Amino acid sequence: MHEITPQEQEQLLTLMRRHRKRLMAYPNVRAVDVGFALKQQRPSDRLAIRVHVNRKLPTSDLADAERLPEEIDGLPVDVIESNPVPDAEFRHSRQDPVLGGISIGNVKVGGPGTLGSIVFERGTLRPLALTNWHVVVASPPVAMDPIVQPQPVPPDPEPPNSFLGRLLRWDEGLDAALCSIGEQDGTRSRSVSTRIADLPLPAAGSKPHTIGLRVVKSGLRTGVTNGIIDGTDGLEFSVVVDNGLPPPQGVLGGPGDSGSLWLDRDTFTAVGLHFASITDPEVRAWGHSISAICDKLNVFVLNDVAIGTPWIGGHCRVLAQTRANAVCNLRVVYPSGRTSRASGLGQALADAQGLVRWQWRIGTSTGRRPGMKLNAFVTLDGTEHLVTTELEGTPDVTQ
Template structure:
């Protein structure tokens, strides 16, 4: 039986997800058709395609997911303010969730390596920021796909930049200023380009030659490639504040309000036991699946830390002109190397 299909008596099988859930494009269509209308209801913070929750348990039933800042009993609402239970045969599930960028108010760490200066290699998963920012996370080493193939440092726009007037060439320090980083002593890179749109909060910086950048992420290792987020998949990240944590991809195609701005097409990773998996300072962490493929760039989280939100990595790659592997060898060089090894 396909997870979530109907039993013979008409009831729906209720099982927790034990892996990726088959994609149902019909729900995508319904979500897109009604998202703008649902976002106008009181307290609604986001609308996407998610896994249904019942009595605190996550089920293997895809649905239209609606996040609200707080649930209000129907008796206290006007009839016109009550969210529908179903849309065109698709269940509408309501979950509390108010989201914020994970930079401002970054809590101090105990004296651990994640907020320390790393030399001669800067390490993804540790503290980094532009001089106008407190502290975020160095997400990953990537490579310039627009020409030259230079190694770049990847994080969020609001970690490496943070203000509309920032410009290419601004200094990036590791660790971030909140963790004691200063310029020029701790300068590791300079801002190259960024994307601050309704789909992507991301930026890259080019190394300034004072330090190397490790391709391996602290506690996770090397990125094996690029994948796509899907409901029911397990994912994890390595962040400046909470270290290596993980959860289940719980919503995709999410249109969500963060800090008063509407972001479109995002996905969430949810704690499987309700414990916090993210906190201030984790912004910029790379989200990877259980095969260590990059699937997203973390930029926000629920205020209680039980969810994080990520930009799909395909959108980040397209917006910044990057890849996760260096330039392939030219054919003649590859032939020469092969001949030398034989």
């Protein structure tokens, strides 16, 4: 092996990013990176795009559509079998930034569950933590109960600085609950990430679940497990073992996994919130519809770009997910064709988690009325996205 220059590495990463989404769509793929190809299980001196799979299968066992390319744009493709054991210490320790797949709880309730994912409040774009109702809601329910991360495992004492936020909203029927990140006044807060522990990509939006969908989750107890949705009543669905990717521990869930997010294994789109599992007479798990949960609790799972409520005389926010530290830009255009020059727009830099935010004030001109469309052109790492919304509020008619 030899050390490459930063310029060479960036060229490799640029090539990888161009093809990563396509490569991740192949079955059994866990991650894609660039590095030295393996030869006899040891790194060689040959650089390659490396596709990490949970299990490496003989080419003869794969259909043509399942076979990865041997090279891309002149760079070899190396397929590496890698199924890392989840780092339990990481999941059970205090995390900042806060991410999915880690310990969360309410000391009044008992043992810990899983923080499924960071989600965002519709309108305000405020980050919130999503988990199960039975993980963080005491009996009787108490709004503003303190929620901790990590949740201590009895008889261990509560670790220092474990306060995560306050219990805000819940729905017992859907077994879902939300807590703030920090206090309501912004103190005692932590940074957030849309990543989920031990998964290669963050959740990418949400969609309805469907029978036959291959799914994956990342839970506190059993780590990463794969399955197939085999039935649903519209709100609740069940998951059985995918024999092509059997769970490492032989189960789809266990105590502590409650609150995990079930995701489409190919697209990482969220489809449900895990709440129960069994091992006898068969291995099976259950989840509730993430679409129903998001509608009930007034939140969403971020996918690329989101825009908040644009209040006339108030503020509007845009939130986006991209590459860490990427240079981004926001341009706002009104129906008249005029581009806004408000302070807060323009170039911004994504944080270390790949999140980028803008906030600007919308004036009270009589030309701005409720229902007027606002077009936000968001450029993320060179790719432009358009999000459209409508103004709300009341213009200043005294002008």
